Amino acid sequence: MKKQSFRIVQILVGLVFTTLLQAQNVVTTNEAISLALDNNYGIKIANNLIEEAENNTNILNSGFLPSLTGNAGAVYNKDSGRTEFNNDFDPRIISGAESSRYNANINLNYTIFDGLGRYYNYKTLKETYNLTEIQARETIENTIVQLLTVYYDVARRSENFGSLQTTLDISKDRLTRASYQFDYGQNTKLDVLNAEVDVNNDSINVINMRQSLVNAKRDLNFVTGNTISNIFEVDTDIDFLLTLNKDDLLEKLKQNNVNLIQVEKNIQINEFTIKANKSGYLPSIGLTGTYGWNESNNNLASIVGFTTNTGVSAGINLTWNLFDGGGTITRVKNAQIALENQKLQKEQLILSVVRDFENAWDDYQNKLTIFRVQQDNIRTAINNFQRTEEQFKLGQVTSIEFRQAQLNLLSAELNTNQAKYDAKLAEIVVLQLSGELLNSAF
Known part of the structure; x- marks a missing residue:
């Protein structure tokens, strides 16, 4: 009778928990990214800087109008x-x-x-505006990476919480079984006490994971500008872009990497600066x-x-400033040196970015392999647990052996969750380095 009443309570609790989950808002990655793009303060500041740079390129700031x-x-x-x-x-x-x-x-x-000085100054302002747009794109990319990192951390903790909750339910069921068996003289009090200890340990793990999940959700809400309701869930389904081609991405990297584009814009700006300084030679x-x-x-x-x-x-x-003490000559020479340094920095940056991409690609492939191995491992752990559970119910294995199989299954689930999201984050790094992050769907 007690066992039947306990099972009814379990069913009712499960129904209530399922209803609460269904009532919660499930925020997808695309929705989270959209909220971040609209409400993140870093992106808002970057957009204001673009507007300021656009104002600087207006004809009113060009020097071509009379006073x-x-x-x-x-x-x-x-x-x-x-x-x-x-x-x-x-x-x-x-x-x-x-x-x-x-x-x-x-x-x-x-x-x-004026010796074409204002013409090249105006060209400099145009390129500065383009540079500001690229810098804003970098801010957006970094914000999306930060958002997805936090988002997938919430997803991982959500799945871990479910695994820990399932482990606790199994331990509670084992405690109930041990209590009944003790009442009917089929085992000792030691089995009951061991089951109680395991329930307490599992309960503590669930409590800690619940709190860490709440904290992670607050972090996600912060990145999106506190626009998500307090009660929400995230999508834990992961799709990998397995069609990615290393050679194609490497070619796109040289054209679309945000850091390389910024260096190129700075080179163009410095070329205009040299020409603007040379205007001092003319009347x-x-x-x-x-x-x-x-x-x-x-x-x-x-x-x-x-x-x-x-x-x-x-x-x-x-x-006509026939001689200004050598100031114009010095400015032109220094600008030429700065231009040469920027070209050298570009070559160095290309080597650095390509190296980072190679490392990121290998890391991505490695993490995908680990995830596949963990998937095989979890299937083995599930099979082992199910067989051990059947034997435990028949009294053919001890509670210690059953607990070990239970912990092995939990460990396999947690490791698989970790491997899955590690692989996805590694994929995001590859996309960011190749300049394809904003062109990809998550």
Whole structure:
């Protein structure tokens, strides 16, 4: 009767647990990536930097437009004075004489030619914008890698939690069986105590794994900008891109690797910098224009009492810095050295990235092999446990032998889970290095 009641409770608990799982939101990798792209703060900052770089490439920041300035002023005087004449006239005394002057003008300045300096500066701004886009792509790639690392950690812990929970259920069933057998005198109290110890140990493992799973889910929610509901599950199904070709990826790496593209953009920027610095060797030609208005209200001491002037003036000027102390020559030489260093760094980076790809590819293949071996191992462990369980129920093996088979199965499950997600993360590294991460589905 007790055994029947216990089985009913187990069934009810299982139904409730299944209902809760079904009610929870299952977040897929694509959904998590989409949430991260929309809400991750690092990506938001990168997008703002792109917008700033785009503003810098606007015609308003190019130097090709003229400058227009307006000036105005007013002066007020109140003077007192005494004037004496040489021809014996009486002195002339002025007290509190007021005068005022007003002026306003608009000045136009436009550089027609500056040795092509602003042209190459503008080209530099364009390439800087392109570089900022590549840097934003790098931020996105790193965020996706971080997201998938956390996501698959949640998936691994979820599967581990299920394995540990199953192990605990088996231990509880064994404790119930041992208790019944003790009640009917079929075994000793020692078997019951051993079963209780195993239940307690398994319970502790479940509690610890549950907490680590909760923490991992918080990490995943953090990467997505805290946009996932508090109760959610992840998809534990893994598909490997087994059609990947090493030679194809290696060729794409040289064209699409984000670090190599950034170095290439920096080289182009430095080439424009050299040309912009060389503009110091050439003259600068500019146009100037002014429209002005002046008004003067003079005091009684002046011969002219009131004047008003308006006028337009225009001119062209040429400036040629024939020698600036060697500053331009030094800047050009240093920019050429910097360009040469960047080309050397590119060659070094190519060797480094190719080496990293070779290592990542071998690591990926190795982890796939380990995962396949673990799959074979878990099938063996399941078969061994099932046979041991049947013999245990028939009393042909001891509880210690049964426990060992149970632990072997648990170890095989945990190792298989670890191997599966290690292989998937290794695959992600290969895709990132080859520049194919954003073109792949997970």
